[in-house]
Every structure is written in structure tokens, then in C-alpha cells.
Amino acid sequence: MTEAQVAGRQFSHEQLSRLHEVTRQIEKLCRIQLRAYLDALAPLFRPRRLLGNHMEGPGNESVVNADQSLNELRELFLRACGRPFDLRKEFPLPLESVPTQIQFLEWEYGYSVQIEREKKELSITAPLTWVLAYPAACSYTMARQMLAGQQERNAENLRTFALRTSLMHLMFARLPELTSLFEGLRYRVEIRKSRELGDLPLVTVSAPVPTVLPADDILLIAATYSGRSGFVEIVDPEQALHLRDPLLEQVRKILEENQVSAVN
Numbered sequence: 223m224t225e226a227q228v229a230g231r232q233f234s235h236e237q238l239s240r241l242h243e244v245t246r247q248i249e250k251l252c253r254i255q256l257r258a259y260l261d262a263l264a265p266l267f268r269p270r271r272l273l274g275n276h277m278e279g280p281g282n283e284s285v286v287n288a289d290q291s292l293n294e295l296r297e298l299f300l301r302a303c304g305r306p307f308d309l310r311k312e313f314p315l316p317l318e319s320v321p322t323q324i325q326f327l328e329w330e331y332g333y334s335v336q337i338e339r340e341k342k343e344l345s346i347t348a349p350l351t352w353v354l355a356y357p358a359a360c361s362y363t364m365a366r367q368m369l370a371g372q373q374e375r376n377a378e379n380l381r382t383f384a385l386r387t388s389l390m391h392l393m394f395a396r397l398p399e400l401t402s403l404f405e406g407l408r409y410r411v412e413i414r415k416s417r418e419l420g421d422l423p424l425v426t427v428s429a430p431v432p433t434v435l436p437a438d439d440i441l442l443i444a445a446t447y448s449g450r451s452g453f454v455e456i457v458d459p460e461q462a463l464h465l466r467d468p469l470l471e472q473v474r475k476i477l478e479e480n481q482v483s484a485v486n
Contacts, residue, residue, distance in 0.1 A: 232436065232437050232440065233436045233440060233456075238436065238440070238444065238456065241456040241457060241459070242454065242456060244456075244457055244459070245349055245350075245433065245454065245455070245456045245457045246349075248350070248429075248431055248457055248462075249349040249350060252350055252429040252431070256326060256352065256409065256427070256429070257326075259404075259407055259409075260323075260324045260326070260354075261323070263400075263403065264322040264323060264324065265322070266397070266400060266403075267322045267324055267356075267393060268322055269317075269320050269356075269389055269393070270283050270285070271285065271397075272285065272288065272291040272392065272393065272396055272397070273285065273288055273291055273292055273295070273317065274288035275288070275316065276288055276289075276291075276292045276315060276316055276317060277316055277317045277318075277319060277320070278316050278317065278318055278319040279319055291392065291396055294392055294395070294396075295388055295389060295392050296313050298388040298391060298392065298423065299313060299384060299385050299388040300313065301421050302384045302387075302388060302419075302420065302421055302422040303384065304420065304421065305420055306369045306418065306419070306420050307369070307380055307381075307384055307419075307420065307422075309377060309380060309381050309384065310377075310381075317385075320356045320357075320386060320389065321356065321357045322356070323357060324354055324355070324356065324357075325354070325355045325356070325357055325361065326352035326353065326354050326355070326427070327352060327353050327355070327361055327362045327363055328347050328348060328349055328351070328352055328353075329347070329348040329351040329352060329353055329414070329426055330345055330346065330347050330348070330363070330366070330416075331345075331346050331348070331416065331417070332344070332345060332346070332417060333345075333346045333435070333441075333453075335438045335441050335442050335445070336438070337438055337439050337442050340442065342442060342445060342451070343451070344441065344445055344451055344452060344453055345451060345452040345453075346435065346452070346453055346454075346455060347452065347453070347454045347455065348428075348433060348455050349433060349454055349455060350428060350429040350431055350432075350433050350455075350457075351426050351427070351428040351429075351433075352426060352427055352428075353424050353425070353426050354390055354425045354426065354427060355383075355386065355387060355390060356386040356387075356389060356390060357386075358379070358382045358383050358386050359376075359379045359382065360376065360379035360380055360382060360383040361383070362383075362387075362424070364379075364383075365380060365383050365384075365418075365419065366416065366418045366419065368380060369418050369419065370418055384422055387422055387423075387424060388422070388423070390425050391413065391423040391424075391425055394411065394413070394425050404427055405468065406469075408429075408430040408465075408466075408467070408468070409427045409428065409429060409430070410427065410428045410430075411425065411426070411427055412425075412426050412427075412428070413425060413426075414426050430465050430466065431457055431461075431462050431465065432457070432458050432461045432462065433455035433456060433457055433458065434455060434456065434457075434458045435453070435455055435456075436456070441453055
């Protein structure tokens with residue numbers, strides 16, 4: 223789910239505890255599945271498919287529209303170099319070769335809880351939505367921590383992270399079939415921006431199982447009880463039992479349009 227899709231559902235302490243365990247098991251199942259998908263699709267994420275000889279690699283690889291792709295990447299990256307990254311606007315060529323074993327980390331966002339006079343800023347984790355990224359010394363989580371002053375800043379690592387994150391966005395922008403492939407696997411692709419990362423576009427994929435937040439009063443009690451400033455979204459059991467199947471919906475539409483029903 224996104225920040226705008228907070229359900230505000232009422233749950234008892236026992237229900238929350240049980241749903242956290244259910245969410246953990248479903249997250250593990252989907253993570254294993256997504257890892258297998260990404261490993262199988264790794265050749266499709268090879269950046270030289272778009273950038274050709276503008277990126278380091280063995281042999282000569284001439285690619286149609288490589289200059290245009292490079293210009294788009296440069297524009298994305300240089301825009302991200304502004305605040306809050308504050309990086310030097312340099313773009314040396316050829317670009318360093320990038321491994322294609324795609325990483326994925328849970329999407330996180332800030333959420334303000336206010337009950338009467340009590341207000342608290344929480345860090346929310348969406349366990350079934352992940353940020354896709356090329357391997358780098360600085361991950362999505364580390365970059366957020368560096369820019370928030372929670373970890374020592376490393377400009378070179380931040381630079382590599384920003385460039386490779388921009389590259390991931392370019393791959394999905396220039397190769398729409400990647401999005402179609404994930405949708406066929408029932409994983410939704412979205413482009414998001416994180417408050418902590420400024421204009422840097424992040425590619426996320428979400429499992430078909432929706433997750434929600436409980437009502438603010440329950441969130442505040444849970445955060446206070448645990449002593450933490452964070453919360454992990456939980457699976458919505460009602461929606462989880464009625465998952466959408468885009469292919470099935472299209473088949474049903476064709477049958478209905480042709481006035482065909484099941485034969486008893």
C-alpha cells in the first residue's frame with residue numbers, strides 16, 4: 223500500500239499479534255518467489271541493452287538510440303544530485319559496469335500519528351512492497367539513514383546509489399515490457415519518491431497481497447508499548463482472500479461480451 227491508502231482498521235491486541243505472524247509468513251513466501259523471478263529475469267536488466275558502448279563491458283555493442291538513453295540517464299542523475307544529496311554534478315564516461323543480480327529492500331515511509339495532544343512520527347515499513355536496485359555499496363536504507371544524519375555520510379557511495387537508482391528507472395521507462403512481465407506475474411510496478419531522497423525516482427514492486435495500517439490510536443499504543451518509533455504494515459485478511467487476477471478478469475470479460483456461460 224501507499225501512504226494514501228491507510229485503512230485505519232480497528233484490531234485487538236490478539237488480532238494484531240496474529241496478523242503480524244501471518245504477514246511475516248506471507249512476506250517470506252513472496253520474497254522467495256520474487257528472488258526467483260528476478261534471478262530468471264536478470265539478463266533483461268543488463269544496462270548495455272540500452273546504453274551500448276557508453277557502459278563498460280566486453281566487446282563492441284552498438285545500440286539504437288543509445289545516445290538518447292544516455293542523455294535521459296544523465297538528466298535523471300544530475301537532477302538527483304541536488305538537495306538533499308548535494309553531490310558534484312559529474313557524469314564521467316564510459317559508465318562503470320553494473321552487476322544484474324537485482325537487490326530489493328522493503329519500502330519505508332514516514333507517518334504522523336496524532337491523538338488529541340499527543341503526536342508521534344513513525345517510520346512505517348511496507349513488508350510486501352520492495353525498492354528494486356542494482357547492487358551497490360550503499361543500499362536504499364543506508365542512503366536514507368545517511369541523508370537523515372543517522373549514519374556517516376559517504377559521498378562516493380551516495381553518488382553510486384543515485385546513479386544506479388536512476389539507471390533502474392531508465393530501464394523501466396525505456397523497456398515497458400519489464401512492467402508487463404511483472405504484472406503478468408501479479409506484481410505491481412510503481413515509480414515513487416521518498417521524502418528523504420528528494421527527486422530521485424525509485425522503482426518499486428508490490429506483491430498482490432494488500433497490507434494496511436491499523437487506526438492511529440492503536441498505532442500509537444503499539445509504538446509506545448514496544449518502545450520503537452516504527453511499525454510494519456499487516457496483511458488485510460479480507461482483501462487477501464479475494465486477490466485480483468488480471469488474466470482471469472480479461473477472460474471473464476471476453477466470455478461475457480460473447481454471452482458465453484459455463485456449461486453444466
